[in-house]
Amino acid sequence: MPERALWDAFPEGRLVDLRAGRPEDDQDEDDVAGGGAWGPGRTVRAEVVVALLLGANSGRPGTVASLWLAGARISGRLDLAGAQLNHQLWLENCWLEESVDLFGASTHTIAIVGSRVPGIEAGSARVEGRLDLRGSVLTRGPASPYHRRRTALSLMNAQVSGGVVLNGAEIAAPGEWAVSGGGLVTEGGVFCKDGFIAHGEVRLVGAQLPGGLFMQGARLESPSADGVALALDNAVAPTVDLSEGFAANGTVRLRGARVADGLTFEGSVLNGPPGGDGEGDGRGPALVALLLQAVDFDLTLARRPSGSVDLRGAQVSYLHDSEHSWPDAPHVVELDGFVYGSIKIVGPDGERREAVGDRESVARRVEWIQRGPGYSPQPYEQLASWYRKAGHDDDARRVLLARQRHRRRTLHPAARAWSHLLDATVGYGYRPWLAGVWLLALTLLGTLTFATHTPTPTKPDEGAPFQPLAYTLDLLIPIGGLGQRTGWYWTDDAVQWTAYALIAFGWVLTTAVVAGVTRALQKS
Known part of the structure; x- marks a missing residue:
């Protein structure tokens, strides 16, 4: 009898292996998916397992008791809520008929690997060792008295000293929470690699993960009802690795998360939830990272995100991006308050270099900023500041010029007209050389116009003779005088209005030049 064998093996921690170990009719008898058909042998x-873990058959001197069982069908519910367990539990390739309840339990290492379990409740548990669920399939458990959501794996407010290992596991709670780990504390980290799949939200809100979070190659499907695939709001970790083919079909949310070292999305795919915001292809936000704090932020995705990207208020020291980092229009890119110390761009060859000296790159970044909702000056100032620090003042001026043009859309008609004039004449002071071009063009126009007409002297036989060039410059330069403007007037109305126009243009150009010089002095 398997129960007697397990009872006898427990004091010495010996393995009881009930697996057949041979294929039959091209079907593996040990396939856990068919474990419901395993017979009495x-x-x-479950009550026998619980009894042993609670000390029903005490250990023998010189041995370490533990429960190690493989290839078994466990009938009934493993109810260990609130228990004090002094022995390790290791279940391998087992089929569990009902859920596992470890709520509030204190235990050593728990390993349920390669098995099928209809839900694990480990909220408020204390695990001195690892919680190892490698290769297991967890489905949504029954309604829980501990929280309102039906989850496949609950780790709310649990403390795990060794780490949580979910490599290769498949956790299914479509439309609900696949993993509920709000307030989880684990010193050894959380590992969701090697083919990990979640159907439902992976929720680690407020988790303390001093060992880091590693989800390389993980796939997150079927987000929760609010469209979230991964929630790390206010989580704290030294490293969050969502790279190497990580894919999320739902929002990845990191509001207020603090990452002491690196947050990487290198080679990942971010698809917002379908039907989320009605924009573009009808997908909701792909990445929401309001108030994120990270040292190294790598956003070099495998392809452009399908959904908006929200980095409002985020602060990072080093930003790594590429042409695939930001979504296509009309998806929104929200960058208001986003602060970074350095930008490195990853080219098609994989080489990382400073994102400066490339006019096309400047235009592309400005276009991302302009896809934010409304007008905000901060993203422009931040980008221009970075270009200035890198010694590329020309790129900084292009960014600030784009800021003024974006701001112009928010002005009332009269101010917008004046703004257009400043743009055309001196580029809002960021292109003061335009004033010289206008001055030369107006000087030629005035000189040719006045040279073909004869003025009338204000005081006959007094003053200097009429000089068309000097007269034109006297009109265009409002400060000082060359003695020509006051000495002559025109009887031809068209010529007189030309003179008035040159005086007006002179004041505009002078004002614009002063503004440009002031900006240059302020930047120096």
Whole structure:
């Protein structure tokens, strides 16, 4: 009998292996998916497992008791809520008929690997060791008295000293929470690699993960009802690795998360939830990272995100991006308050270099900024500041010029007209050389116009003779005088209005030049 074998093996921590170990009719008898059909020869009652873990068969001197069972069908519910367990539990390739309840339990290492379990409740548990669920399939458990959501794996407010290992596991709670780990504390990190799949939200809100979070190659499907695939709001970790083919079909949310070292999305795919915001292809936000704090932020995705990107108020020291980092229009890119110390761009060859000296790159970044909702000056100032620090003042001026043009859309008609004039004449002071071009063009126009007409002297036989060039410059330069403007007037109305126009243009150009010089002095 398997229960007797397990009872006898427990004091010495020996493995009880009930697996057949041979294929039959091209079907593996040990396939856990068919564990519900295993007969009495492979069935162990849950109450026997619970009794042993609670010390029903005490250990022998010189041995370490532990429960190690493989290839078994466990009937009934493993109810260990609030228990004090002094022995390790290791279940391998087992089929569990009902859920596992470890709520509030204190235990050593728990390993349920390669098994099928209809839900694990480990909220408020204390695990001195690892919680190892490698390769297991967890489905949504029954309604829980501990929280309102039906989850496949609950780790709310749990403390795990060794780490949580979910490599290769498949956790299914479509439309709900696949993993509920709000307030989780684990010193050894959380590992969701090697083919990890979640159907439902992976929720680690407020988790303390001093060992880091590693989800390389993970796939997050079927987000929760609010469209979230991964929630790390206010989580704290030294490293969050969402790279190497990580894919999320739902929002990845990191509001207020603090990452002491690196946050990487290198080679990942971010698809917002379908039907989320009605924009573009009808997908909701792909990445929401309001108030994120990270030292190294790598956003070099495998392809452009399908959904908006929200980095409002985020602060990072080093930003790594590429042409695939930002979504296509009309998806929104929200960058208001986003602060970074350095930008490195990853080219098609994989080489990382400073994102400066490339006019096309400047235009592309400005276009991302302009896709934010409304007008905000901060993203422009931040980008221009970075270009200035890198010694590329020309790029900084292009960014600030784009800021003024964006701001112009928010002005009332009269101010917008004046703004257009400043743009055309001196580029809002960022292109003061335009004033010289206008001055030369107006000087030629005035000189040719006045040279073909004869003025009337204000005081005959007094003053200097009429000089068309000097007269034109006297009109255009409002400060000082060359003695020509006051000495002559025109009887031809068209010529007189030309003179008035040159005086007006002179004041505009002078004002614009002063503004440009002032900006240059302020920047120096």
